[in-house]
Structures are given as C-alpha cells and as structure tokens.
Amino acid sequence: MSGHFFWSGMPVAFLPGETIAAALLRAGIADLGRPDGHLPGGRVFCGIGACQGCVVAVEDAAPVESCLTPAQEGLRLGPLPATGAGHD
Template sequence: MNPCFYWIGRPVSFRPGETIAAALLRAGIADLGPEGGAVRGRVFCGIGACQACVVAIAGEGPVEACLTPARSGMRLAPQPGLGLHHD
C-alpha cells in the first residue's frame, strides 16, 4: 500500500520520490485553484518557473506542488488568494 497525503480532506496516495503534483495528477486532480478565483491553480510548466501550482501545506505554508516531494500525512489545500483580479 502506498503512503498518502490529503488534498482538501481527500486521501491521495503517492509513490516514493513522487512530487505532490505528480500524485495529484495521477489521482485525476488537475484543478488546484481556489473556488471563485479568476485564474485557477494548475500544473502548467512542471519545473517551478510559473508558480501556477502553488498549494498550501497546513502548518507550513505555500509550496510549488511540481517541485515538492510528497510526504505521508501532509494536509494540502488551494493557496488562498491565488489568481489575478482585475479592477
């Protein structure tokens, strides 16, 4: 059995050495953005250049999902305030 972390309370299994983004995508989760944001979070470049995949780790803060190795028990959620808002 693979270890898991939690995406908005949902368990997501991952393989040793896998990034958060890779595990989320393998689980069919591509939408990483907050509800109502003008630009929703997603995995785009996969190399940390665009910061589109920033997510929040409970107790730690924001990280780029495409660069951060998954760890068992992590609690993840969309990064508050992600998205561009135009006046």
C-alpha cells in the same frame, strides 16, 4: 512502499519519489483551485516551478510549488485562499 497525503481532506496516494503534483495528477486532480483567478491559475503548467501555477497551501507551513515538492506521508494540502478586494 507508498503513502498518503490529504488534498482538501481527501486522501491521495503517492509513490516513492513522487511529487505532490504528480500524485494529484495521477489521482485525476488537475484543478488546484486558485479561487482568486490569478493567472496562470491553479494548474500544473511548466512542471519546473517557473510559472507558480501549481502553488498549494500546506497546513501549518508555507505554501509550496507542488511540482517540485516531494509528497510526504500525512501532509494536509489544499488550494491557496482567495486574496484581494471583492472577496467575502
């Protein structure tokens, strides 16, 4: 059985036991959109949660490391919001 979560409003299918990052990559989504330019910056890099590059926003919850977090039905995810000075 598989399910779907939503990335920036777009449904993304996942397989049983799959992480958010694995499902996004399988769907062809590699840019996790870190608009603040923070390095390593919005991509699944290490795959073990050490680099923090895959952190994504979760609606109504704290951000998560997508490479470590199991995909769940109905999650609403997106890029982290831009932070810091100079953003309008």
